[in-house]
Amino acid sequence: GAGVSQTPSNKVTEKGKYVELRCDPISGHTALYWYRQSLGQGPEFLIYFQGTGAADDSGLPNDRFFAVRPEGSVSTLKIQRTERGDSAVYLCASTPGPIGTGELFFGEGSRLTVL
């Protein structure tokens, strides 16, 4: 596709439920990032993939959060036992290679609301 695609655009769930958020990066981009943006805040790093492997997952807040990228393209962020504090916009971004040299291409985000 022309840009990074994220689904769903909006997700409302109840506390304790399981949620999956999907990211389809720009074709050919090997690096993929997940960020979380709370209201009035900057994007907060969660995890970075280079190919299929998670090169850096130091931003995942706890073991309820997990992400995969099994074929080196589409990635899924999985949140177990959701809590109200998980409510935020989850942004995915991709780059042609390791970020050291340029722009993060962001998707429109998935807005998660935990009731």
Add this chain to the structure above:
Amino acid sequence: GENVEQHPSTLSVQEGDSAVIKCTYSDSASNYFPWYKQELGKRPQLIIDIRSNVGEKKDQRIAVTLNKTAKHFSLHITETQPEDSAVYFCAASPPSGGSYIPTFGRGTSLIVHP
């Protein structure tokens, strides 16, 4: 880890005035400093960036300056226009996992009054 402070949180100017947003960072290993613009409900988009071997970079009405000794960098917008109204984020990129992961500031909401 890296810590990025951004000021001011809100900036209100008249059309045609200049706007300056300032950021500081903590990790001296950071070497890439992008600025993103985010309009309401939209994705962040890169507007300009600077690397640690350069002190200043300009692109039309936008300029960035970097002082690595002071760990300080700034965004300057001249001749502001109403369409410049948005939230602006600075970021500093320390090395991690073979790459450089941007750490973002909290953002500056720029309002340009016609």
